Structure formats: structure tokens, C-alpha cells
Amino acid sequence: MSDRQPIIPKGMEAVYEKIHYASAVKVGDTIYVSGQIGRDEHMQLVEPREAQIVQAFENLKKVLAAAGAEMTDIVDLTSFHTDMRDLPLFMEVKDRYLTRDYPAWTAIGAAQLCGVPGYIIEIKAVAVLRR
Template identity: 75%
Template sequence: MNRPEAIIPAGMEAVYEKIRYAPAVKVGNTIYVSGQIGRDAAMQLVEGREAQMVQAFENLQLVLASAGASLSNVVDLTTFHTDMRDLSLFMQVRDRYLTTGPLPAWTAVGAHMLGGAPGYIVEIKAVAVLPD
């Protein structure tokens, strides 16, 4: 039986210890990544719409790398947006990061507030599958 393994990249220990959730959980060859927001390693909000989107993708990459995966292993992407008018900019940023492999399934959802605090505009949740 595959036991769940918490994935906690360096710099995200506070998420696990203080906020009490795993940045990702790996079960077998599947990685379930918690929603990543535009927060830096000091757990501070990154300023600027595009900068927040970039930081969320950088955080997603970091979590995946810590689990032995990359963005090319993502099969399902769910994004939450406080302003759906940002979708065009988000897709431009996304397309800089998702450049190899088949494109993942994607669901975009409008949300009132993200990250448990005002100011966050995007959250990215993903499922990745490693090859057998």
C-alpha cells in the first residue's frame, strides 16, 4: 500500500508547522499540490498582479521539484481568481511555465478572497503524476 508522504520544500516549513497543512502530499506516483499563492519565502505577499502570478507558479515549481516532479508532470490545474478579468494576464504567465508535455486539464474559479488575507489575487492547485 502507498503511504501518503508530506512534501515540504525548504522555505515552506512555516506553512506546515504554523498554518498546519502540507504544501503537497505524494501518494505513489501522484502528487497533490495545495493551492500556491503569491507569497514569498518570508511568507509575505508579493506586490503587483503579474508578480503574484509569477510567484505562485514559482512556488508550484518548488513544491513539485521537492516531490521529484516538474510542471510537465501536471495533469490537472485548478486556479482561483479574485478578479476573472485577470484571466488573460494569468494565461500569458501560465503559458510561460507550461511549455512541455501535454497541456493539463484546467479549471478557473472566481473567488472572493484567497490566502486567508486581503491582497492575494490568485491561487494555483495542481495534481501531477510521475511516470511509472
């Protein structure tokens, strides 16, 4: 029997049903969070730039909460940026959400995210529940 459990937070069901991927998958005490972008519960792009980054972190936080985790449970964070000049702004927002127990972090430049113009950030994470 597999202990693999898809995590589908309320308001994110369309991603699972229409795009066919889980917002996260929980295996044991480990949570693998799919890339979270700056779209709202109506799947609409959030603007301006800082608001989009905040929304991506809020989405990440929502997925973790649905799995029974918190931001401090993140052990690995990967961010994808369409413009690396946004890195200082991203770091400023990141520091509002990750205030201690800092995870490993990799920032990657990308030409486009989600195949849709306008998205500037995508954040994926791995979290481990504390015992």
C-alpha cells in the same frame, strides 16, 4: 503501511508547522499540491499583479521539484481568481510555465483568498510522475 508522504520544500516549513497543512502530499506516483499563492519565502505578499502570479507558479514549481516532479507532470490544474479580468494575464504567465503536455484546467472566481486582502491568485495541481 501507507505510502502517503508530506512534501515540505525548504523555505515552506512554516506552512506545515504554523498553519498545519502540507505543501503537497505524495501517494505512489501521484502528487496532490495544495493551493500556492503569490507569497515569498518570508510569507510576504508579492506585488504587482504579474509578479504575484509568477510567484505562485514559482512556488508550485518548487513544491513539485521537492516531490521529484516537473511542471510537465501536472495533469490537473485549478486556479482561483479574485478578479476574472486577470485571466488574460494569468494565461500569459501560465503559458511560460506550461509549454507542452497541457493539463486539464479549471479557473474559478473567488471573493477572497487565504482570508487576507491583496492575494489575487491561488493555484493547486495534481501531478503524476512519469515512469
